[in-house]
Amino acid sequence: MRAALSSLSPEAVPKLNLGCGRDIRPKEEGWLNLDGFVEDPRVLRWNLEDLPLPLPSNTFGVVYARHVMEHVRHVPSFGITKRVVRLVSSERADSKEVESLLALAAEDPFHLLLKEIHRILVPKGRFVVVSPHHLYSEKWSSSGHVRAVMTYAFESLAQETGVVFSLAWKSVTSWQPVVGRSFLAMGNPPLGILKHLSIRAPFLAPLFCEPEEATYEFVKEESANQPR
Numbered sequence: 001m002r003a004a005l006s007s008l009s010p011e012a013v014p015k016l017n018l019g020c021g022r023d024i025r026p027k028e029e030g031w032l033n034l035d036g037f038v039e040d041p042r043v044l045r046w047n048l049e050d051l052p053l054p055l056p057s058n059t060f061g062v063v064y065a066r067h068v069m070e071h072v073r074h075v076p077s078f079g080i081t082k083r084v085v086r087l088v089s090s091e092r093a094d095s096k097e098v099e100s101l102l103a104l105a106a107e108d109p110f111h112l113l114l115k116e117i118h119r120i121l122v123p124k125g126r127f128v129v130v131s132p133h134h135l136y137s138e139k140w141s142s143s144g145h146v147r148a149v150m151t152y153a154f155e156s157l158a159q160e161t162g163v164v165f166s167l168a169w170k171s172v173t174s175w176q177p178v179v180g181r182s183f184l185a186m187g188n189p190p191l192g193i194l195k196h197l198s199i200r201a202p203f204l205a206p207l208f209c210e211p212e213e214a215t216y217e218f219v220k221e222e223s224a225n226q227p228r
Helices: 002-006 078-088 095-106 109-120 150-163 182-185 189-200 203-207
Strands: 015-018 031-035 043-045 058-067 119-130 166-178 209-220
Touching: 058 109, 109 119, 109 150, 119 166, 150 166, 166 189, 166 203, 189 203, 203 209
Parallel strands: 015 031, 015 058, 031 043, 058 119
Antiparallel strands: 119 209, 166 209
16 A cells, blocks of 8 residues: 555645546556456555555545445445454454444444545545436436435534535536437437537526536545544
8 A cells, every 4th residue: 555655646645536447547646546346557456345445544635436426335345244243253352343343334334435535635635526416317227326425425424423524516517318318329419419508508408407417526624523
């Protein structure tokens, strides 16, 4: 991990491309690409369900997650459950470690990942999330989509744990004609025009489109449970 960070440009504030997939960004610009499935020497292999992340605290100026957060499950990862079982069955089980793992297994995995992202960001660091819009009718059509990303999840995180993100801005970054994308794929001219118009004149898009993709930018704030 130290080697991966030390290979980044010393002139750029480190940025984390979380769950990068094939969107691999240049380390010369300060990017560390992390993904649990992509086999590429430019990518640090790590399963995002295996927490905590192997990254130092207060390190990254930006954490970017494009189409990642909607895949975070509602139940504890198998990896955490397996670690609990292995540790409890061990003759040398440490009670504090068992208690810590049980706490992990009991907490919402989405909150756990948000807490880790908060930890690794520098103060006032930015967390940029791109995900299907919560009103998009086909948000569940893609395999692995298990939750809609909404700002209330960050609000409940603050209320329940004291870990605070503030919302800097949010925007609909893609629109889909309401007739459906199947006709659009066939090259139906009217729908093609509507799609083009939604890009060129997004203020008109709500008249004939539904929001397809949203981008949120959150800022790391001082946690409520930290000393001031």
